[in-house]
Amino acid sequence: MDAREAYSLKLMSQPTIYDKKAYFTLTWIDGSEYRSSIYSFDGKNSERMTFGGRESSPKFINDDLYYIRSDENTDHLMVLRRYSEPTEIFSYHKILKYVPYLDGIIAIVEDDPGKSTMFITDRLKYRFDTRGLIWKKRKLVYFDGTFHDLVSGNFDVTDIETEGKRIIFSSTQTDDDTGLEDVYVLQDGKIEKLTEGQGSISAVSIGDGKIAYAGHRKGLWPPAVSNLMFPEEGKEIPIGKGIGNILLDHFVEPPVKLKYSKRFYTIALDGGKSAIYSYTNAVKKETDIEGTIVDFDVSENEMAYIYTNFEKPSILSFRGGEFDPNNVKGITADKNEVDGLDYWSIITDKNNPTILFVHGGPHASYGNAYYIEFNYLASNGFNVIFGNPHGSGGYGEDFAASVIGDWGGKDYEELISFVRDAKDKYGLFDNFHVTGGSYGGYMTNHIVTKTDLFRSAVSERSISNFLSMCGTSDIGFWFNAIENAVKDPWISENQITLMKMSPIYHVKRVKTPILFIHGENDSRCPIEQAEQFYTALKINGVETKLVRSIGDSHEHARKGNPENMRKRLELKLEWFKSHSK
Incomplete structure (x- = not known):
């Protein structure tokens, strides 16, 4: 498999059921561009509905198909x-989202920033990864032939839903700098806040007069598990091991969705897989597949869902049939367990070199899904190991929170235990390498300061200096402090704590060759993080290279420039091969 073949996938998303058909968005890469169109599937046959190659977000209103067509600078409904x-x-x-309302449409939109050579701010959150500099906030408008601003200000509207005259929306009005959200009701021109305290909201819904949202009220607490919340009733309903999904390396991201159709439906985690759950008076698990649900829709008594597993990147299940837009069969990974912890292995040959992958987060997780990169490297003669140490999502909040103040502690020991267990179980040759992105990049940097077990490393969108990241990352000023159990990063003793937890502090121990790959426009883990470690290694005579992915954000490996993503795979393969001899 070459890099172009690895990214030749077609991925489905945004299913919506109408008149015994499931309509969905199909996305693929064409040369250096992403393309998407609306298709339908009746359980047997598929049909293409739009042909411009830039369409998404299908929805039926009054029996007519609505969708968004995008060009370089404008979205068209x-x-x-x-x-x-x-x-x-x-x-x-x-146009971020739209729904019918009265005789028109309500939508979350963002104004054109225009052209300027100077950006001035007095806010902490003045840029955000993938958005870049925040020139304009996201607002709620109503269109009935004329635009009417409904909700706007120095904050973002993040989700909307409606039932009759009431509009339910979430926004960052209370604390936009940290992105904390609340749920509001807009009716007859009056806005009422429904939530108390502070927390995060990933989706809102309303059905049978009941307002619900997916989220939590635990303030700034990254390990917090999202539950089904009913703010008017003061109820909190746990769903699975937390509403959300596992980490994918696809260029279509699984949404957090909350849908009402006689019951409230959502996707939740359970270890290394996810399922659809519903709730009225009790929680019911609606699907039970060996894989990961990516997206879904429900209407009356019908359900359509898109899922992935180790072998298949994207499958639509509807009316007893399945639609697979790809002619691809991935390699099924073996599930293993060490001290109650899940890890998976793809063993191509016991004599082949083996790569340990570390996921991001740290509160993300790996699981049963098709991974583009794992299949690419396995097809080119590598074994792959990946797992969920403490800190990962999908195993409850206590498990996720167990690494707070201890990044690189028990999680490091557990990652090494995955390698040792696989070595013993499969009789692997002593030829190991390590890679990861974001928190996985931090762990890659940290690991090579602790051990010479690995012949080489590839560190992506990584963290090397917690202290400098507090002042340069879009969320670092609060995220780093919480994750490192430091209340105030600007107190001298806390700065020392942050430095001692940083890989750069221990860089003199490093002997392992490292390749750094980083998005030039990464706001989450700014490129200065890679620059620091790279420079220190060069000065200390350690073999290293720095790859700057021009124009790409923190998502450079998932939704970056397609040519850059292909080149990235080739560079990683070349690096691992050259250090495996």
Whole structure:
């Protein structure tokens, strides 16, 4: 498999059921561009509905198909009526979400920032990864032939839903700098806040008069598990091991969705897989597959869902049939357990070199899904090990929170135990390498300061200096402090604590050759993090290279420039091969 073949996938998302068909967005890479169109599936046959190659977000309103068509600088809300050509309803710089309301449409939108050579701010959150500099906030508008601003200010509207006259929305109005959110009701021009305390909200919904959201009220607490919340009733319903999904390396990201159709439906984690759950008076598990649910829709008594597993990147299940847009079969990983911890292995040959992958987060998790990179490296003669040490999501909040103040402690020991267990179990040759991104990049940097077990390392969008990241990352000023159990990063003794927990503090111990790959426009883990470690290694005579992915953000490995993503795979393969001899 070459890098172009690795990214030749077609991925489905945004299913919506209408008139015995499931409509969905199909996304693929065409040369150096992402393409997408709307398709339908009736349980047997699929049909392409739009042909521009930049369409997404299908929704039926009054029996007509609505969708968003995007060009370089503008989103257009389109309608495709039966036996007619698509027509435009309205356009905006960005349309994030839309739903029908009264005789028009309500939508979360973002204004065009215009052109300026100077950016001035007095906010802590003045940039955000993938958004870049925040020139304009996301607001709620109503369109009935004319635009009406409903909710706007120096904050973002993050989700909307409606039932009749009431509009339910979430926003960062209370604390935009840290992104804390609340749920509000807008009716007859009046806004009422429903949530108390502080917390995070990933989706809102309303059904049968009940308002619900997926989230928590635990303030700034990254390990917090999202539950099903009913703010008007003061109820909190745990769903699975937490609402959300496992980490994928696909270029289509699984959404957090909360949908009402006689019951409230959502996706939740359970170890290394996810399922659809529903709730009215009790929680019910609606799916039980060996894989990961990516997206879904429910309507009356029908359900459509998209899932992935080790062998298949994207499958749509609907009305007893399945649609697979790819002719791909991935390698099934073996599930293993060490001291009650899950890890997986893809063993191509016991004499082949073996790569340990470390996921991001740290509160993300790996599981039963098709991984582009794992299959690429396995097809090119490598074994792959990946797992969920303490700190990972999907095993409860206590498990996720266990690494707070202890990054590189028990999680390091457990990652090494995965390697040792696989070596003994499969009789692997002593030829190991390590890689990871974000927190996984931190762990890669940390690991090579602790051991010479690995012949080489590839560190992506990594962390090397917690202290400098507090002042340069879009969320570092609060995230780093919490994750390192430091209340105030600017007190001298706490600065010493942050430095001692940083790989750069221990760089003199490093002997392992390291390749750094980093998005030039990464706001989450700014590129200065890679620059520091790279420079220190060069000065100390350790073999190293720095790759700057021009134009890419923290998502450079998942949703970056397609040519850069292909080149990234080739560079990693070349690095591992050259250090495996």
